[in-house]
Amino acid sequence: MADHLLEVCDLSVEFHTAAGTVKAVQNVNWHLDRGETLAILGESGSGKSVSASAVMNLIDMPPGKITSGRILLNGQDMLKMTAEERRRINGAKIAMIFQDPLAHLNPVYSVGWQIAEAVVTHGGPKDKAKARALDLLRRVGIPEPELAMGKYPHQFSGGQRQRLMIAMALACKPDILIADEPTTALDVTVQAQVLALLEELQAETGMGLLLITHDLGVVAEIADRVVVMNGGCIVETGNAAEVYRNPAHPYTRKLIDAAPGKGAMPEERDRSGAPLLEAVKLQKHYGAFHALKGVDLTIMPGETVAVVGESGSGKSTLARAILRLDDPDSGSILYRGQDLMTMHPRELFGLRRDLQMVFQDPTQSLNPRMTVFQLIAEAWVIHPDILPKREWKARVAELLEKVGMKPEHARRYPHQFSGGQRQRIAIARALAMQPKLIVCDEAVSALDVSIQAQVIKLLDGLRREFGLSYLFIAHDLPVVRDFADRVIVMKSGQIVEEGPVRQIFDNPVQPYTQALLAASLDPDPEVQAARRIAREELQQRIPA
Incomplete structure (x- = not known):
């Protein structure tokens, strides 16, 4: 019997580029046992995803090259296997879910067909593949699974697409599931649901879960052990709670100190005077779907207004409407008293420099x-x-x-x-x-904690230096707590609660706001355990 389900020994990976050789992973050692969740924590470029790619044989060679090491699955070195043997393992014994499910789901095939194909590809019976796909859709909580079988990836929300990726990964009942930043772009409640689903499925199947992440809150919520990587090397490893409480390496301490949501909240600012921007009774329909239902919003000069809510709440639609990237059906948008809705295109062009947007997905x-x-x-x-x-x-x-x-x-x-x-x-x-106003649509959700802290500090410094204002669309509530002056909570196209950041975080009135705060992840495992209990207690109180 092998000592561990999966073991990586002295693994080194380098990439040969025009600018020279990049040593992405250097003499890395870690292991994963059955039923265990191991988190590999680190920032972009730390080598955490390269390690996982080596396990799945997904490194392009060239320019990549594994220069040393062993990767043992049940004691067998996968680096010595043939390409055909590795293909039989990938998907069947080791499966992987990725950060961006839309980029890894085929847009021209229905999701039911894609899940069934995963079953058939790895030797499952064709006559039972469709039934297996339907059962998996039910298992991961996709609404109306029979109808969902015939739908395409673009017809699902981000959280649902991640659930589809999980269903596909579990199609062949793998021993190991590798999750590479599976919740980075998800809203807090959906993130909590996906992590709970992974834990539940792990308890049922006994699979080992390898979690690649830069989010200390995710580690606190789900990990048994954590491996901290920096510059291609492992700098610390241990029990998740112990590493948080007593980090041995300065880099780990730096990550912990950079985690948002621990500092003093901004004081309530004076809102007297003329507003920079006002949105009045904005309405927006997409066919029968009512995306905005009479939304009012005011942003003062030098103020940061955060808009939070789940996917489909209307927060991104509101941001696009304010910049007239997607014109509302009715309502007014006043910038320094001028109505953007009635402005001549030439005048509007001149104002574009004052109103800028940072989108959620920089790839697009x-x-x-x-x-x-x-x-x-x-x-x-x-x-x-x-x-x-x-x-x-x-x-x-x-x-x-x-x-x-x-x-x-x-x-x-x-x-x-x-x-x-x-x-x-x-x-x-x-x-x-x-610009005078920057609309940030999930602008820091994909950033590492230290870079996130750096960018938030930069944005805040620019606000103070130049009097900038921000409309800050976010699902990361600790960042909102540190950065915003006011918070607007949206649900189903409406504002359900708004107020100064201290009021919303310390004394939320609406059960929906309370549920959002309870679903937000804290880097402290003890605090996160208490939040999990609070989240479960609130679950029954949220209006449908």
Whole structure:
């Protein structure tokens, strides 16, 4: 009998690039036992995802190369297996769910067909594959599973797509499930549901769960042990609670200290005077779906207003409507007293520099054919009076440094960066316009905790220096607690509660707001255990 279900011994992986050799993983050792949850914690570039990719044989070689080590599954070294033997293991014995399910689900096939295909591909009976797919959809909590079988990935929400990925991964009852940032882009209540589902399925099947994450709250909620990686090396390992309470390595302490939601909340600011922006009775329909139901919103100069709520609550629709990226059906949007809804297109073009947006998914919002320099400087091409061309290079370098990147990154393309780095580029691009209001639509949700803290500090510093205002769409409530002045809670296209950040976090009135706060993850395992109990108690009180 092998000592462990899965064991990685002295694993080293490097990538050969035009700029030289990158040592992504260096002499890494960890193990996973049956029924255990092991979290590999670290920031972008730490090597955590490369380790998991090596287990799944997903590293492109070249440019990648495994230079040393063993990967033992039940005592057998998978690195010595043939490609055919590895294919028989992937999916059947070891399955993986990814951070972005939409990118890994085939858009031209129904989800029922895709799950059934996973069963058949690994030797399951064709005549029972459809029934197995239907049973899995029920098991992971997809509404109306019989109808869902014939739907396509784009017809599901982000949380539902992640559940579909879990269903596909479990199709062949694997011994090991690798989850690579499975909840990063999910709302707090959906995140809690997905983690609870993984725990429940693990208890049923006894599978080992390998969780790749940068979120200390996720570690506190679900992990038994944690491995902390930095610069391709393991710097600390141990019981999740012990590592949080008594971190032995300075890098682990840095991660813990950077976790949001622990500092003092902003004091309530004076809201007298003329507002910067007002939205009055905004309505928006998409066919029969009523996305906004008479929403009112006021943002004062220098104020940060956060909008929180679950997927489908209308918060992103509100953001797009305010910038007239998606015109509302009725209502008014007043910017410094001028109604954007009745403004001439030429006037509106002139105001675009004052109103900027940072989108949730930088992969979609950054042109893959443009360098970082071109992406940031594009603002000055469109509005040439902002900055003389001779100053573009220096300003791009300055903006990149402000968001935690290097001036030499200006020569690269978006695909050469991690997701978190791409989001930093998107923020730098928005700052290039010297705007008065920035709408941040989940702008920091994909960032590592230390970079997230750095970007929030940057945004707050810019607010103080230039009097910037922010409309901050977010599902990360600890960040909202640290950064916002006021909080608006949305549900089903309506505002159900609003007020200063201290009032919302310390004395929420509505059960829905209370449920959101209870579902938010805390990096302290003891605090998180108490929140789990509170979340279960509130479950029965939430209106349908």
